[in-house]
Amino acid sequence: MSGHLDEFWPSVEVNSGWLGGGGESWERGPYYTDGLVPLAFLLQDPLLVAKAHRWVEWTLDHQRPSGAIGPEKNTDWWPNMVMLKAMTQYHEATGDPRVIPVMQRYFHYHLTESGRSRLERWAVFRWQDEVLTLVWLYDRTGDSKLLELARVLRVQGHDWRAQFENFKYLGKVDRSQVSLATHVVNNAMALKASPLWWLISGDPADREALYKQLAELDRYHLLPNGVHSGDEHYAGRHPSQGTELCAVVEAMFSLEHALAILGDPALADRLEKTAFNALPGTFDGDMWAHQYDQQPNQVMCNVYFRAWTTNGPESNLFGLEPNFGCCTANMHQGWPKFAASLWMATPDGGLAAAVYSPCSVAAQVRGGVQVRILEETQYPFRETVRFTIQPARQAQFPIRFRVPGWTASPSLLINGKPHPSSLKPGSFHEVNRVWSPGDRVELRLPMPVRVVTGGYNDSISVERGPLVFSLRIGEEWRRIRDKAPAADWEVYPTTPWNYALAADPKSAASSFKVVEKPLGDKLFTPAGAPVEILARARRLPEWRMQQGSAAAPPQSPVRSSEPLETVTLIPYGSAKLRITAFPYLET
């Protein structure tokens, strides 16, 4: 849909202010460009590349004499921050020599104007997204004025570090507490604030601040799909609360940068969990329809006033622009930016396999040697990742392979021989050797089924590798509005969902049977799920719906005299209706 959006969705049609028209002139044009640029250049799709050029060209060709960019009627710094992110990616893809001078003039203009025209509203809470580009440009020019502007933005911007040093939002916020500081997308963007700021401040406390931020958000707002609640403000840990799609893709982007700066493999585990669960779980199988809010326990998607903090009755529909159109413009940055972060450079002239997916990478390593690496895998559905290393000539350099924290007894073979040193889960495992063209590495990351405890009312969830598993529920999709070529859909359950698992949280493996299925074209659909987990369960008749959603899972452990049944769990991303936080039966 993203590849066609500019053909039928007014916010990014030719009338956009960011194409010189009189139409939408705020964040949607930049959002669209920010996802389209990496999508187009990674796919090397000529049509998409032509579309991306059109958006970038207008901004590059219409910088005003003052240095200002974008539509004249926009006076908000925020959308410019997004267009600058798109420009950095465009420059990395093309090397276009116009980009850096345009940015330099823009930032000098912003510094000059910064006393008179301070950050306001959204820009106050998203200042770090401009610092991202300032750091990118400083690395290329060394212009100290850029750091001066960064310090101004830090002062005018919201103090995220202070918010989490004294965190006040210990559950679902009520309307009187709602502010831009509790907004889920602002919070997702802010996950990169402290690591980025540490690059400038050098203060170890800034480096550590991300961990305090994550700990507080996890404690009070983490959902079993790996993302924080926000519908669209902090919504607590009830598994029927929602998370906005923009917050999913922005959290991924923030984690990609936090990981690149801090080199912490736990951030990569978190990134994969978001990418392989919350991201696909909020789209239909071919990505022509998305939700505004997704729920871990999502048993009915229809027009209804649910218990969101502030969102409207269409928020969990699958459609073109349910509730509000920001996600429609912004959502497609998710996969291509994830792909761009699979491999990273290391400070010692090597490479790091940071997150896993089938791909190939071309890079320059120590001594200027060109290397291509082919990575073949059915990860995250399978345990093995195979690499073929192709340096232009024999060369010594380190490759660091991430060993996820959830694996058990991982192993690594080089040209068929076991690597002598043992692999530690939750680390980057360094292999520093002379690599020859055609060397093969096989990484095995066993994925035992895990029961995650400590959910809402002591509910449990089931994970295997980076995947979260959910109850498969029969789905009836009802097309309620035609928005050709898109449409809006309600989804109704055709099978029961109110099950408690017969799973012993202390001995997970014995409770489940894993069934692997061939990988087809539509992995993220109930029928296309490449892995199933069979579990034993009993229905809980007293667990019913409440205000259009599954009521809270009853306090575990629970009792039920209903018959013992075998139920099927499938990857969260494949299940569009699902139970993810389960009560468990008393043993």
Ligand SMILES: [Zn+2]
């Ligand atoms: Zn959104």
